[in-house]
Structures are given as C-alpha cells and as structure tokens.
Amino acid sequence: MSNTPVFPSASLLGYPRIGRRRELKKAIEAFWAGKIDEAALDTAAKEIQLVAARRLSDLGLNEAAAIPGTFSYYDQVLDATTHIGAVPARFGDLRNAAGELDINAYFTLARGTGEQQPLEMTKWFDTNYHYLVPEIGPETNFSLTSNRIVEQFEFAKSNGFITRPYLLGPVTYLLLSKASDGAPAGFSPLSRLEDVLPVYAELLALLAAAGASWVQLDEPALVADQDVPLTEIQAAVARSYEVLTSAAERPAILVSTPFGALSELLPTLAASNIEALHIDAFKGAVPSAQELALLAGKTVVAGVVDGHNIWRNDLAVSAAKLDALKAAGVAVTVSTSTSTQHVPHDVDEETTLSTELRSWLAFADQKVAEVVTLSAHLVDPASSAAAIAEASAVIASRATAAGVQRPEVRARLAALTPASFNRSAFAVREAAQDTALNLPPLPTTTIGSFPQTSEIRSARARANKGVITNGDYEQLMKDEIKRVVNLQEELGFDVLVHGEPERNDMVQYFAENLEGFDVTVHGWVQSYGSRCTRPSILWGDVTREKAITVDWAEYAQSLTNKPMKGMLTGPVTILAWSFVRDDQPLGDTANQVGLALRDEIADLEAAGIKIIQVDEPALRELLPLRRTDQAAYLDWSVNSFRLATAGAVDGTQIHTHLCYSEFGVIIDAIDGLDADVTSIEAARSRMDVVNDLEAHGFGRGVGPGVYDIHSPRVPGQAEVTELLGTAVKHVPARQLWVNPDCGLKTRGYAETEESLRNLVQATREVRAQLV
Ligand code: MET
Numbered sequence: 001m002s003n004t005p006v007f008p009s010a011s012l013l014g015y016p017r018i019g020r021r022r023e024l025k026k027a028i029e030a031f032w033a034g035k036i037d038e039a040a041l042d043t044a045a046k047e048i049q050l051v052a053a054r055r056l057s058d059l060g061l062n063e064a065a066a067i068p069g070t071f072s073y074y075d076q077v078l079d080a081t082t083h084i085g086a087v088p089a090r091f092g093d094l095r096n097a098a099g100e101l102d103i104n105a106y107f108t109l110a111r112g113t114g115e116q117q118p119l120e121m122t123k124w125f126d127t128n129y130h131y132l133v134p135e136i137g138p139e140t141n142f143s144l145t146s147n148r149i150v151e152q153f154e155f156a157k158s159n160g161f162i163t164r165p166y167l168l169g170p171v172t173y174l175l176l177s178k179a180s181d182g183a184p185a186g187f188s189p190l191s192r193l194e195d196v197l198p199v200y201a202e203l204l205a206l207l208a209a210a211g212a213s214w215v216q217l218d219e220p221a222l223v224a225d226q227d228v229p230l231t232e233i234q235a236a237v238a239r240s241y242e243v244l245t246s247a248a249e250r251p252a253i254l255v256s257t258p259f260g261a262l263s264e265l266l267p268t269l270a271a272s273n274i275e276a277l278h279i280d281a282f283k284g285a286v287p288s289a290q291e292l293a294l295l296a297g298k299t300v301v302a303g304v305v306d307g308h309n310i311w312r313n314d315l316a317v318s319a320a321k322l323d324a325l326k327a328a329g330v331a332v333t334v335s336t337s338t339s340t341q342h343v344p345h346d347v348d349e350e351t352t353l354s355t356e357l358r359s360w361l362a363f364a365d366q367k368v369a370e371v372v373t374l375s376a377h378l379v380d381p382a383s384s385a386a387a388i389a390e391a392s393a394v395i396a397s398r399a400t401a402a403g404v405q406r407p408e409v410r411a412r413l414a415a416l417t418p419a420s421f422n423r424s425a426f427a428v429r430e431a432a433q434d435t436a437l438n439l440p441p442l443p444t445t446t447i448g449s450f451p452q453t454s455e456i457r458s459a460r461a462r463a464n465k466g467v468i469t470n471g472d473y474e475q476l477m478k479d480e481i482k483r484v485v486n487l488q489e490e491l492g493f494d495v496l497v498h499g500e501p502e503r504n505d506m507v508q509y510f511a512e513n514l515e516g517f518d519v520t521v522h523g524w525v526q527s528y529g530s531r532c533t534r535p536s537i538l539w540g541d542v543t544r545e546k547a548i549t550v551d552w553a554e555y556a557q558s559l560t561n562k563p564m565k566g567m568l569t570g571p572v573t574i575l576a577w578s579f580v581r582d583d584q585p586l587g588d589t590a591n592q593v594g595l596a597l598r599d600e601i602a603d604l605e606a607a608g609i610k611i612i613q614v615d616e617p618a619l620r621e622l623l624p625l626r627r628t629d630q631a632a633y634l635d636w637s638v639n640s641f642r643l644a645t646a647g648a649v650d651g652t653q654i655h656t657h658l659c660y661s662e663f664g665v666i667i668d669a670i671d672g673l674d675a676d677v678t679s680i681e682a683a684r685s686r687m688d689v690v691n692d693l694e695a696h697g698f699g700r701g702v703g704p705g706v707y708d709i710h711s712p713r714v715p716g717q718a719e720v721t722e723l724l725g726t727a728v729k730h731v732p733a734r735q736l737w738v739n740p741d742c743g744l745k746t747r748g749y750a751e752t753e754e755s756l757r758n759l760v761q762a763t764r765e766v767r768a769q770l771v
C-alpha cells in the first residue's frame, strides 16, 4: 500500500444483522419454507443492510469505513467457508454452473440434507452465539467461490456508504476448524494455511478494486488459549499478515481481536505490516508502554465500550484509558470491545422498562453514541465533559437504587456452609432412586420441550394482550400438556416431560417469575442462524416470591403413572443467557439464583415429583478463554448448581442437561455437578463425547443425545441403533439413558413424532441385545 487511508475516529466492530424487528429471520424462514424466492430474500437482506447503514450514519458513524460490513445471512464463519470454497467432501460438489457457492449451497451447509448432517455448530468464544464449524482436511480444495462480501460492499457503496468489509481472519478460521472425516489422525487444519492465504489475497484484491479502503480481518482466536502451541500460532499470524500485507492490490488492513487481552500475540501483530490493530481494552487492559512502543506507525483501535453486555459505559473510565493511549503517543481511535451483534439494537424501543432501568443501559445504538462521544473527547475533552459526567452520575445512582441490594438475600448467602452444597454419596442415592423409580435398562426420555406450535405462541400472545383470560390460557396449556403426555405414553417413553408449552423461553420464563430481573420486548439477539433469543436483564438481588413450576408439574404428573420430570433452568444458564449485573462477582449472583431454585425443588418434591432436571446447557459457554481463569469459573459455577440441588432428598433423581459444546474440557466440572443423570448433546458430533466419558470414568447416569434436533432431518431407526451401539461400547449399559440432543421446541410435530418413534424402537432393539 502506498498511501494508508485514515482509520475512522469512531467505529464499531460489528452491528446486529437480524434487523430491528428480526426481518432477516422472517425472510430466511420464508425462503426455506418456499414462500419467497431468492430475489425476495435478497431484497429483504438489502433492506436490512441499508436500514442499518442509515442508522449508523445518523448516529455519527459517517467517516469512510466506520460502518462495519458485518451483515450475514446465517453465520460469519460459514461466510468465510463459502468464500474460500471449503466445502467438506461429504457434501459433494455444491458449486453452481458459475462455479460459485450460491445461497442454496450456503444453506445446505448450514442445515444439512436428507443424507448429510449439517456442519457442526458450536459456541463463539464466551458468547451465546453459535457458528458452523469448518471441516478441513488434506483433501480440501480452497478457491474463491463466492463474491458475496464484495457485492455487499458494492451495494452499500451504491447507496452512498463506504463500509468496512468484514472477514474472519485466516488464523482464527483454521483454529476454529476441525479435521475432516477423511483426515489422518493428528491432522491440524492450521497446516493448510499456505493454501488458504492466496484465496484471502484474491478476495482482498477484489475488495480493493471495488473501492474498499479498509477491510477488517477478525482474529478473536488470538485472545483465547488454544490446543495448538503458541509458537505455531505466532508463526501462523506472522506468515498470514506477511502474505496478506504484501499483496499489491488490497485495502488497508485492520485486525480485530475481541474477547480479551491479546497478550503474547500483540508483538507478533505489531511486527506485521497491517495498518491498524484493534484491541479489547474493556475486558483486556490497556497495553503496557513497551507494547505500545511496538505499535508505533499503526492505528490502535481501542475497544473501550463493551460490545457484549448492555450496561451503560463508564465514560470517565474509558476516557482515562484513551488518554493513556494518547499520552503514550499512539494514534488511537475509538471502538467497541466486540461486535455489538451480541446485544439488541436500541434501548429506546423498550418502553415497558422503567426510566430508571433504561438509564443504566446501552444497546448497540447507544454504544455508537458512546463511541462517538469518546472520540470527540480525544479531540476536545470539553466537548464531551457533560456526557461523561452524566454517565458517572447515573452509574453512581444505580448502586443505591431499590432492589439492587436486598438485606434478606445477603443474609441468607452469608449463612451458607459447606453442607449447603453437598448431597449424600451417589451409591446411597442410586439405591434410593432405583427403589423409587424402578426403570428399565436404557431408560428413554426427552429433554423437556415439545414443539412450540403456532397455536401455543398465539395463545400466549393473546393472553399477553388480554384477548383471552389467564384462565383460558391456562386451559389451553393444560390441553397441550395432556397431548404431549399422551403422545409420550403412546410412543412408549419411560420418563415423561410436560413439554414446557407455558415457557416462552427457558431463561426468560424464570426471569419473569423471579425478583431482580426485567425482560425486554424487542431485545432480540442472534443465537444461531435464524434463531434469536431475548436475554433478560438481571439487575438486582434475586428472590423467589412463590412457586413457579409446581402447578404445571403436578398437573402433568396427575395424567400418568410414569415418572414426570420437573424442569428447571440452572443458575449458570440463567446467568449466561441474561444480561447480568456487572457490579458484583458472578458467583454471588449465581448463588442467589441457586437459592431460589433450591426452594423450587423443595416445593416440587413436596408435590410428589421424583425426578427433577436442572438444565445447564450454558455451563461451557461462560468458560473463560484463558486457562488460568478457568478453575475459578468452574468452581463458582459448579457450586451454584450444587447449591440449587443439594437440598433434594436421596430418592429424588436430579438430572441435568448440557448442549452446544465440546465436553472434554469441562468433564471434571460436569462430574462436579454431582447430578444423578446427565444428558449431553452428541448426535451432531456422532458420539465423540462417549470417548471423553470413558476416559474420565464417568460413573453416574448419562444420556448422550442420539437425535440432532437442530436440523429438520429425521434420524432413521438404524442410525439411532448405530449411535446407541457406539455408546454402549464406551459407557456401561446400566448408566446409559436414551434421549434426543436437546429440547424439541424448535421442531414440528410430524418430524418429532417420527424421530421419537425411531428412537424408542432403536432402544428396544439395543435393549434386546443386552445380556
Ligand atoms: C438448550 S437446552 C434446552 C432444555 C430445555 N429443557 C428444553 O427442552 O428445551
């Protein structure tokens, strides 16, 4: 590059792409259902991009390259996969006549086909966003097979916006990949770096030709400890940015490193010829003077505004960080710590929240304003002094607001002893539960939810609007519970569930019924693909005023002689899927939730419920990205679950459920939960987890999922039999449970019935072979 363009003084790392009213979800799902064609989908996607660009520009991001080109139809990792042509061989050739991976190929990778499972999905760093895992092997042919990001840039440009195209960086791409099915043992996707880089260079050349002044290469994997040795990663980073910066035609390069401090890799990036480096100065720290000296000549894009949580920024603290950077003599500009794809669009939409609570919050649009204010501070401190003082005043008032600290909650926490966290020995519990439950070998069960039909959703909407009475709503839910119970009886399940029709969401439902939380109306964030969640806001001390789930569980149990599982969401998941107060340790907040759940469990037991499942699908999600921080996290998270469950009597069987992760790393923690039975996602990874369970010597009940519920495909009986066959080879049959990977709420009834029927039939087949 001869002349480096100026990096915008205020920018965002990324912006929500689902649309302010989830327009993308609606368009994509309509496309999948065959209700709209590709052209209509394209029009909807363009409209979302345009609305976002106008909004960001109005909010003050009007320098060239300030607006991030982070729109995606499904996932930013899948975007990279389709751009560089990394289609796993098992899909065959998905390219169209023009040699491109078009939108149909794209969705095939995301959703699978009749024969092929989709790409595996796993969580994106310590967020609740899930990406599609690339499968890379020696056979992978890399070539430029999509121009989508170039076209998106051109579209924005034709409307007057010079955006900053986003691409997942090559090192992170390969570090997030897994070895393909055909790869030899020990194969490392990173070994394909040399073959990937030319495709990236080609893409950069196209972006430059289209007029992009800056491109953002996102390298979050560099802030997380990896299995690959650091020296190899350093070499890969150095090599990547040597190749990419030496390309003749390219935009200026910003490398972004969200989710924590860059530490050992900062000098490596500093030594490269990239033009700008983003650092997470919210979760990470301001780099030392020595580190900053290495960055001379580059623009430092300081992520001082948290992109991952919703609290109003302490502008005084951020301004001090920026001042320190400026004083060190670096060229500094202001940004968010991460993409704001992890927060909702706009606090101002939440008119049902109190003005007080709203004043404590900053969603994506408010974060833009914060970034703009802080960039003004760098130029002229006087210009933003009033805004900074106002933020300080609001944050101070939050500390003493009603409900933020409740003396009775604090007293109860202070009185906990080690005994509050322990049950009897497992052998004792097991004997008591065998007597109480009398289950067959390989007991069958489901994870809790049954399809949330449009009738259920519309009943809830009508009840919320007052169109039907609460009594009517309750009756409709009871009818649904009866249908779900009858279906399970008919299919032959051993342990039943009520189906959770009354729950809009497994966390929000509890948030709505506990003190200390508030819920939003429009606060959606993308979870994966077209799926969005609406995280609740945990802002105060948590208490339970009355029983939450007991009436439903009692009613469901009254319909059957089989055991009915009580169904609760665990403290860690409630925290992980809410926006959580940042003014006290997470462990204290988790224990407050744990105590509320403990009371609920006591009430369920009193109502005659013998099996209680406490879901912790998010246990892995909050795991710190640096190994040195993990033990402390696992300690408080596991303890909060134990606090919730340790009040149960020996004969009550406590289940837990985990999904969305590789479990190897947290298997000790899963063991530490001390649940009697653990169900785990396993079908997408084709039972990988049983090796971990075997190696660990996991000794309690376990149900590795045999049916991937994230895709609409129905697993055949033979497929389930085969998965179970694998499972019994690694886990003693007397410990084994049979269940789907996760709840069924996103599925339709037709495919659910067929899949569950196959599951029960396969179990009978495998049971018959047990001796
Ligand atoms: C994401 S885990 C879901 C667990 C919950 N019990 C359900 O079945 O939906």
Ligand SMILES: [Zn+2]
Residues within 6 Å of the ligand: 447, 617, 657, 658, 659, 660, 741, 742, 743
């Ligand atoms: Zn699950």
